[in-house]
Amino acid sequence: MKVVFVRRVLVLMLLTGLMAQSAASQIIDSTAKVPRAPLVIGAYAQGSIIMAHTYAIKHLVASHPTGFEINIQRQTTGADPWHEWYKYPKVGLALTYYDFHNPILGYVFAASPYISKTFSRGPKHDFSFRLGAGLAYLTNPYNQETNHKNTIASSALNATLQMRFEYDYALTPHLGLLAGIGLNHYSNGATTKPNFGVNLPSLVLGLNYHEQRPAPTYHNPAPLPDDIGRTFFNVSTSLGFKQRTEGDKQKYLVNSVTLAVGRRMNRKSNLLLGVEGFNDRSLKATLEDTTRAGGKQPDVKKAGVFVGHELLFGRLAFDSHLGFYVYAPYKSSTAYYERLGLKYHFTNLLFGAIDLKIHRGAADVIEFKVGAKL
Incomplete structure (x- = not known):
């Protein structure tokens, strides 16, 4: 895909x-x-x-x-x-x-x-x-x-x-x-x-x-958001589920933890820089199928760094990330990954998101995320 x-x-x-x-x-x-x-x-x-x-x-x-x-x-x-x-x-x-x-x-x-x-x-x-x-x-x-x-x-x-x-x-x-x-x-x-x-x-x-054409419009004289130019921090965790093959019907848990620093650049955009860790249990199952009994298995956990952008619509945002794995002993994918997602701030502190993590154009997992903006 x-x-x-x-x-x-x-x-x-x-x-x-x-x-x-x-x-x-x-x-x-x-x-x-x-x-x-x-x-x-x-x-x-x-x-x-x-x-x-x-x-x-x-x-x-x-x-x-x-x-x-x-x-x-x-x-x-x-x-x-x-x-x-x-x-x-x-x-x-x-x-x-x-x-x-x-x-x-x-x-x-x-x-x-x-x-x-x-x-x-x-x-x-x-x-x-x-x-x-x-x-x-x-x-x-x-x-x-x-x-x-x-x-x-x-x-x-x-x-x-x-x-x-x-x-x-x-x-x-x-x-x-x-x-x-x-x-x-x-x-x-x-x-x-x-x-x-x-x-x-x-x-x-x-x-x-x-119902009415042309539609009437109203000039909203609201001031610019007061957080433009300010730095903030995000901490979040996610989980998702994926299937390895058609023959294996089990859904494997995939979860992550993310720490990011961001800055609001203007009315419409945030820029982000972050680090994150991943644990994909489907990789462990693949290793157990392919490794000889008693053989040493590499760690399936991964860590990455990413840069990101958020397009803002009030409390809502469309986010896009480009990340690179800096720790990946088990080479199961490309050295980089992309993420496309949507975030909604329920309060000034708490947010939820749905993200699609991608490897070279192919969907890897859908992540359901909760986090806090500090």
Whole structure:
């Protein structure tokens, strides 16, 4: 699974939080001059092909999946300062159905919160980029006895990513014609195997109903965050589970501890530098299978250093890390790793995160993290 496609995960926590945060902001600021966030309701048809991104799924690319989507979204209007910082994006929820037209693959039902960033907006048009992630249910997952040809996903429950360029043109004051081109991706992040995932480049055509167009906006005169230029410390721990092979059904615990120092650079960004330790118990099981009885086994624990960036949306952040192992006696992977994730600050002290750890574009484990900002 290539890194360009695995960002899908984890945006789920960010986008769900974005919608809740936006809705809460509208209530909190209702006594000010903040206009109510108008609704946009859409219904779209989708036509796709299956991308043969690896040889292991080439036998599945003959069909042309088709789908249908309904969604509801709100145009942010300025209730929170970050609305204006990001030029008033839209946040929404999409419900998608796909028919693979292949009995091996079956059907997909997905729910995806998303955010849509506008590049160009006028009285009669809106050109934007949409990024969403959520959960998908695949009706025909891999089964060693009954469906061994489905190598894209071995579990019914999967993560999904949507990336899409959209152009909405006003046919009437309330009705818009939408055309788009994008990508839908489904996989389980290597929680179970096989997990090659499926990538569906898609053409989209549909209609939007706009409650109010153009949407009103409010200039939020909030001062700059007072922690710009300040240094902080993060301490956190995580756990996740992974499967070694299709033949080994056991889920092995993977956990880590992280210490990082960070600095808020501006309204939108934090920079981080950290150290961390990992304990992947699936590596121990692999060693026990491959080492001769009585033979000495290397330590499977690893330690790394990383640099990172956090893109901030109020209490929410999209984080990306690049790390290098400085202690790894058992050479089970590349010398470097990447991490993509989402963090939410429940308080000024406590945060939670969902991260995807990656080795050279392939998912290693999904990490569920809790920590404190000091």
